[in-house]
Amino acid sequence: MPAIRDDAVVLGRLDYSETSQILVLFTRAHGKVRAIAKGIKRGTKTRFASGVDMLDVGHAVLSSRRERSEALAILTEWKQSRSFSGLREKLFRIRGAQYVGEITSGLTEEWDPHEQLYDALVDALGHLSEASSAVASVVSYQMALLKAIGALPRFDACVxxxxxxxxxxxxxFEGGLICRNCESGQVEKREVGPMTLAALRGSPVAGSPSGAFSALNYHLAHLMGREPKLADEVVARVAQRRIE
Ligand SMILES: [Zn+2]
Structure with missing residues (x-):
């Protein structure tokens, strides 16, 4: 099997046996890849000497039969390349980082590369590791993800x-804003206020980042077919319902 070398962020980790784990990696050039890391829990194998943690960024060596993309790849080497140790210093930082990991995993397909999105994800983790508030970094990443998957809503006019x-x-469903004249015919909708609109149009300093988060999270939840589990950890549910 040919070896694939790529940069990757760890989006998920699941124990598979006494010694192995299944990892969900978001790689830069190959997109999301599920891989088994054999012997990783034994801790004696030098190729995994440092272990692999959630949201770690590193260089991965994978082997995979590409024609069987539903099969697990095998992670043969992992070397951490960036350390965002600040993420674990504050709960809101790690929660924000876990949320961006969750929506990335939920809305990308295996072996479907998104290099710009990979770079945006690493940037978001870097910003979050030093942030005094998670919301603005998370909103920027929500936008980057929606753009990458071709689902960025229209915020300039009534759709x-x-x-x-x-x-x-x-x-x-309509993919954007709806005016007061058109809204009565629309069943699926969510009210947005002027502060939220300002933030959605790219001026989060002037507007309401938490309003923008809530509107974009509402959209992401529709696309994912479920509510992101960590949304309430970024902005409290009661604040998500506030119209501002
Ligand atoms: Zn209209």
């Missing part, structure tokens, strides 16, 4: 009539 006045609702 139904093209009007730019009284944009008071957001619809995930």
């Amino acid at each position: 139904l009539c093209g009007g730019t006045d009284a944009l008071t609702y957001f619809s995930s």
